[in-house]
Amino acid sequence: MTPISSPFQTPEQRQADRAAKRDAVLRAAVRMFNEKGFHQTSLDDVAARLGISKPTIYHYLGNKDQVLLECVSRGLGQIIEAAAEARREAGTGADRLAWFLRRYAQINMDDFGRCVIRTGDEALASESQQQFRALKRRIDNALRELIGEAIADGSLAPTDPKLLAFTIAGALNWPARWHDPDGEHAPADLAEYLVTNLARGYLPR
Amino acid sequence: MTPISSPFQTPEQRQADRAAKRDAVLRAAVRMFNEKGFHQTSLDDVAARLGISKPTIYHYLGNKDQVLLECVSRGLGQIIEAAAEARREAGTGADRLAWFLRRYAQINMDDFGRCVIRTGDEALASESQQQFRALKRRIDNALRELIGEAIADGSLAPTDPKLLAFTIAGALNWPARWHDPDGEHAPADLAEYLVTNLARGYLPR
Numbered sequence: 001m002t003p004i005s006s007p008f009q010t011p012e013q014r015q016a017d018r019a020a021k022r023d024a025v026l027r028a029a030v031r032m033f034n035e036k037g038f039h040q041t042s043l044d045d046v047a048a049r050l051g052i053s054k055p056t057i058y059h060y061l062g063n064k065d066q067v068l069l070e071c072v073s074r075g076l077g078q079i080i081e082a083a084a085e086a087r088r089e090a091g092t093g094a095d096r097l098a099w100f101l102r103r104y105a106q107i108n109m110d111d112f113g114r115c116v117i118r119t120g121d122e123a124l125a126s127e128s129q130q131q132f133r134a135l136k137r138r139i140d141n142a143l144r145e146l147i148g149e150a151i152a153d154g155s156l157a158p159t160d161p162k163l164l165a166f167t168i169a170g171a172l173n174w175p176a177r178w179h180d181p182d183g184e185h186a187p188a189d190l191a192e193y194l195v196t197n198l199a200r201g202y203l204p205r
Numbered sequence: 206m207t208p209i210s211s212p213f214q215t216p217e218q219r220q221a222d223r224a225a226k227r228d229a230v231l232r233a234a235v236r237m238f239n240e241k242g243f244h245q246t247s248l249d250d251v252a253a254r255l256g257i258s259k260p261t262i263y264h265y266l267g268n269k270d271q272v273l274l275e276c277v278s279r280g281l282g283q284i285i286e287a288a289a290e291a292r293r294e295a296g297t298g299a300d301r302l303a304w305f306l307r308r309y310a311q312i313n314m315d316d317f318g319r320c321v322i323r324t325g326d327e328a329l330a331s332e333s334q335q336q337f338r339a340l341k342r343r344i345d346n347a348l349r350e351l352i353g354e355a356i357a358d359g360s361l362a363p364t365d366p367k368l369l370a371f372t373i374a375g376a377l378n379w380p381a382r383w384h385d386p387d388g389e390h391a392p393a394d395l396a397e398y399l400v401t402n403l404a405r406g407y408l409p410r
Contacts, residue, residue, distance in 0.1 A: 200405060
């Protein structure tokens, strides 16, 4: 007997369908926030680009503040994951740091990472702001730990981990403001250039 | 005969008075923009802090977009001036570059420089945006020229001046987002740390 194809979705299908719709809304929203700025973009604009209505966005994601929080949380989530992966890499502490920094730079040139950098804390409502700050603190700490470990195993010149973390982060965050995804520099090449130049600064001479 | 003190201002006094009032409005505005974000600050808030009315701000500076343009123009003006001074410094190209970078970093930790970094192009109206971009381009070009001259006189390792300029600018712009003027690091010390670390990356080995 051939199985009867049902017009009703299974719970798994419904869940996958819901996730796909959330993704589509987030991707459209983050691109518009990055292009036009958060304050210059309305959820009506986002809905129009997807050919849906604003209440549909509310249904899948919530209000504009919640949409922005979800966008930056995705970007920060990618970086937190990269830090965890870096910890499992072979080599010296400096090797693991460089591995993380290359990923970090590339994520910042991608949609959600770009949104993290372009979003000032003050754009978010106060509760979302706290979540945003807490995620950013995790990344600051992960970066400082990777630096601390590299100093400890002698693969990095001794320095203040907090200040070095800020120096590196600044250089690797900045492409979110100027790098053109359709421009002459591929994200991987640019990441390599930035990390190589920074590494010459912090590696032992 | 003792001169009769006149209750009427001379044209010079009027001009100085006007400049002092513009300065006070700008200083109050830039601090509020930096603290609360441009979009979260109204000219009513700025006026209230100064104990004046919004029309008084319109009279001295114009609308909110014009106030922001004036704030970022002052910050960028300070950097353009620093670049011109750097050109007149003695020493090698790398010395002049380091001199400029220390000033650049410090300006970015000051009120108007901080505002430049925290302001996305999209926050400004389209005509102001063009002026903002034109000023930023002048600084990009000045930085690339200083780098190019240092490469030419052999005091800097050969590299792509444009990419190196972005790497350096990112690291030196970032304090505008995290440096606390009342915190543990004095701007001059932090600038010194940043420039020293970056310089190790770009100086010939």
